[in-house]
Amino acid sequence: MASERILSKEEIETALNERHSPEKQKLLSAGQVTIAGLGGLGSNVAYSLARIGVGHLHLIDFDVVDITNLNRQQYFMEHIGMYKTDALKSLLLKINPYLDIRTDCVKVTEENLKELFADAQIVCEAFDNPVAKAMLVNGILEHFPEKKLVSATGMAGYESSNIISTKRMMKNFYLCGDRVTEPTYGNGLMAPRVAICAGHEANMITRLLLGEEDV
Template sequence: MNKNPTNMLTQTQIMDALNRRHSPEKQRLLSEGHVAIAGLGGLGSNVACALARIGVGHLHLIDFDVVDITNLNRQQYFIGQLGMYKTDALKSLLEQINPYLDIRTDCIRVTRENLRELFADAPIVCEAFDDPVAKAMLVNGILEYFPEKKLVSATGMTGADSSNTITTRRVMKNFYLCGDAVSEPSYGNGLMAPRVAICAAHEANMITRLLLGKEDV
């Protein structure tokens, strides 16, 4: 048995497999898709992996941080990647899923000053920060500078509360919010892989719908 078939797969083989699963019409929209993901932690790393698996063709990964041991409880990284910049670590993982994607990385902290330049290209922006101040800055900046862009954000996903309290809401015409919008990290109620992944899946699914031209939640 071939122990490492990935290295032998051609782009045509991967596209044929995706077309069989999604249909050529839908896969064309996904392959042409361009999404910027701000924050590559529990939300962003899961969103990026989901989008890579369905063949979203253009991903812009943005984060300034490195992989830490405390990230391993919910983020898509491994012990061998400790100390790596998350942009590099995640890109290497996505290339193992689909080496033919166009993946751009910016290892930088998003600020009010560089926001317009960083997000000028992608028509869809995924906000995936874990800091409330950074979340508010990015959301407000995108809404102010790029009201035509689709923005998918998240808040409220801590602990082991019911999965059913995490939802996707359309807050404004181009602004979607995922999560329970209530829960916050506290002692014994921190961020855990299952519920964070559920919220990340909501973000990834909403982004997928937008790429396919479906704007309702």
């Protein structure tokens, strides 16, 4: 059995520059993204950003991986019982061991929000809970209106992919999803549609890191 080969930092940088151009990759490598919630949305967003070489990721979640997460989140059976922050960091470093990844295994509250997101360049809201979503979005808009915020709502079930979109809600606030579809019996959170919505979030974050803003 072949031993695992660890690529050098220079090899990974060369490959990314070849795919994205040195000019674009410089911006991605310097990018700082804070992802709040490491479930179906957040774990998929983090994978995408790690693969394109976004250099600085801040991962926030207080939960552990359980069996019900495996239907849509980027974890494996071996991670059940692990904190999502630890499990996801270990997986992202398998993609690129030279990323700067900071983790906070903590529940985001109104009391700690200002401290947790003070250094964020771009905030990705990726919670499953609607109350937590509203708390984070409202808190960022109130305390950090200058920060770019990408959020999501409406991705349950298996409705058409084409009704998921990205919409600029205000100057620095972008909302992804169909903004309607909530989980119900037989129409829960499923990997394909959740991943599509996460892809919208990751792509909008990429655009923002590269200086592009939807109007």
